[in-house]
Amino acid sequence: MARTAASLATRLRHAGERWLFRIGAPEPAPIRLGQRRIYVLPSAAGVGFALALLVMLLAAINYNLSLGYALVFTLGGSAAASILHAFRNLYGLSIRPGRCAPVFAGETAVFSLLIDNPASRRRPALRLGAQGQWSAFDLPAAEETAVALACPALRRGRLALGRSVLETRWPLGLIRAWSVFVPKADCLVLPTPEPDPPPLPPAGGDATGASRDARTGDEDFAGLRAHRSADSPRHVAWKAVARGGPMLTKEFAAGEGRELLLDWDRLPAGLDAERRLSRLTAWVLAAEREGRRYALALPGIRIAAATGRAHRERCLRLLALHGLPDPTAEDGA
Incomplete structure (x- = not known):
């Protein structure tokens, strides 16, 4: 009252x-x-x-x-x-x-x-x-x-x-x-990045992150990192665990020239709109940190693959304004 x-x-x-x-x-x-x-x-x-x-x-x-x-x-x-x-x-x-x-x-x-x-x-x-x-x-x-x-x-x-x-x-x-x-x-105001997102999707693969297992033969081993709950069990360094070491995950680097597609429609069906935006935001930041070329696909909008600060800001702006009325429509290309 x-x-x-x-x-x-x-x-x-x-x-x-x-x-x-x-x-x-x-x-x-x-x-x-x-x-x-x-x-x-x-x-x-x-x-x-x-x-x-x-x-x-x-x-x-x-x-x-x-x-x-x-x-x-x-x-x-x-x-x-x-x-x-x-x-x-x-x-x-x-x-x-x-x-x-x-x-x-x-x-x-x-x-x-x-x-x-x-x-x-x-x-x-x-x-x-x-x-x-x-x-x-x-x-x-x-x-x-x-x-x-x-x-x-x-x-x-x-x-x-x-x-x-x-x-x-x-x-x-x-x-x-x-x-x-x-x-x-x-x-x-940008969407909050997912705190512990799955690994980046492979080039041309499924954006759920699961198909990375099927493409490990086409990628080069890049090193080990701390294990995350969303990582595939096939990427866990089990030999290090058997020796009493911490839980680590193998990382693979895609070959040069391969581009990522961060696609809204390929995310798991159980994610609502805000969680999809949160995961895509985390992936945009991760791809930029790794220097990968990436494209972004949202319902009715597709941004061609690129890299750099201007590309990152454009993608983040689209994610922030997705589904909201915005007078600036120049990003809808």
């Missing part, structure tokens, strides 16, 4: 902010904070300070204390002046999104926003927030600063930074000045 009420309150607050602050689609860069984009209200400390001033004023009136009047009006004037200082601390700033490196699902996406201070004065005590995460920073005079914001990436696909807030309570903490904006910033 409490969680439902909190969720409803959050949705109502976001709806109110969309209406009040005109929050909509992501804005093109740079986002400049002008007079109409900065909002100023008393903070919780400011409300308490105002109540204290009111009590002091009533006491001064009741006892006709001249020094009481002077103290109340001096403190009130300082609080009023802080409104202007808080506003000027945000006024004129320019914001544009930086690059966010792809991450695997379950990791943390680090967004970077470049905030430019064109004025000849520093901007202290600023805070940037999005998705419940906050980062505090200062802006030097006439400089651009990159501010990092770490957000959890729970699901594969594109993670948009979304509604962001830049705020300050400088100089006294009595006034909160803030601006709400939606930058064009997103992060590509």
Whole structure:
């Protein structure tokens, strides 16, 4: 019940902010904070300070204390002046999104926003927030600063930074000045690689990994590695085990010029879509580490065999966005 009420309150607050602050689609860069984009209200400390001033004023009136009047009006004037200082601390700033490196699902996406201070004065005590995460920073005079914001990436696909807030309570903490904006910033979240995947499928073989047994005669022995639960028993170094050694698995290297096909349709039928993507991701990374040329086949999409960073990133992007709506359709070749 409490969680439902909190969720409803959050949705109502976001709806109110969309209406009040005109929050909509992501804005093109740079986002400049002008007079109409900065909002100023008393903070919780400011409300308490105002109540204290009111009590002091009533006491001064009741006892006709001249020094009481002077103290109340001096403190009130300082609080009023802080409104202007808080506003000027945000006024004129320019914001544009930086690059966010792809991450695997379950990791943390680090967004970077470049905030430019064109004025000849520093901007202290600023805070940037999005998705419940906050980062505090200062802006030097006439400089651009990159501010990092770490957000959890729970699901594969594109993670948009979304509604962001830049705020300050400088100089006294009595006034909160803030601006709400939606930058064009997103992060590509890749499928989590399978922790202990089967060996890479042989060139032209079955992607389940089982047919590697039938092709060991066409491959060269490359060495031994630690045994994994998915390895075939035929590849276990039983002589080493009989001598009391650890469980090891024989590795074979395919001949030069042979290409791998990482095919969605050749994976075991018992794997669901997410587990297929997880295994293909692990195989793409493994093939790249071994310097093998590999092709990727997904339903309706086939990427020709290649190797290198650009090929790896293209394949991982297709795996991350498989089955999800994505405006960039150039990878569907």
